[in-house]
Amino acid sequence: EDQVTQSPEALRLQEGESSSLNCSYTVSGLRGLFWYRQDPGKGPEFLFTLYSAGEEKEKERLKATLTKKESFLHITAPKPEDSATYLCAVRRFTGNQFYFGTGTSLTVIP
């Protein structure tokens, strides 16, 4: 059964304190892994797509990496505006479904 697990469920960081969010997955035939940011009361906002193990993508203070079993979202020197819930989703080659994790709620304290 396809499954996506995110950890930790919640993370509190001091401003400038770097950390990583984890997304582990079990899916037969990964077509892509997606990271989204979701602010309260808003829809998920696309951040990255990763397609193959070893791939990395960066955007400002965020860097996403992918292995055959998991993905990490590294946050370097976070700022309070990075506070949000970060969602991970996977997509298989067969079918066109996206399977979402439950997200990591990140709070960055000034």
Next chain:
Amino acid sequence: EAGVVQSPRYKIIEKKQPVAFWCNPISGHNTLYWYRQNLGQGPELLIRYENEEAVDDSQLPKDRFSAERLKGVDSTLKIQPAELGDSAVYLCASSRTGVSTDTQYFGPGTRLTVL
């Protein structure tokens, strides 16, 4: 480029009442998704359209939920009658399937409260 548009943004109804949500996808996106998101959870797929065809509705509670996508553009999701457990955020997303970057883009969602 305009994003995915949803309306209404908020809806409060009493149980057993009907409710409908509307979605306009990004221009040129042939695939449209309806998701339900409960508090503290990730989005769960309700139905997926490829153009006008509903190709995956296995998670749609068909006794009370219905959806349509006329002309392969706008879509409407309906609940009739609503139950207390239907309170959630209903998200619409769209993507352009068939290209390498087939990313889903989400609308702002409709927050439904059933009293």
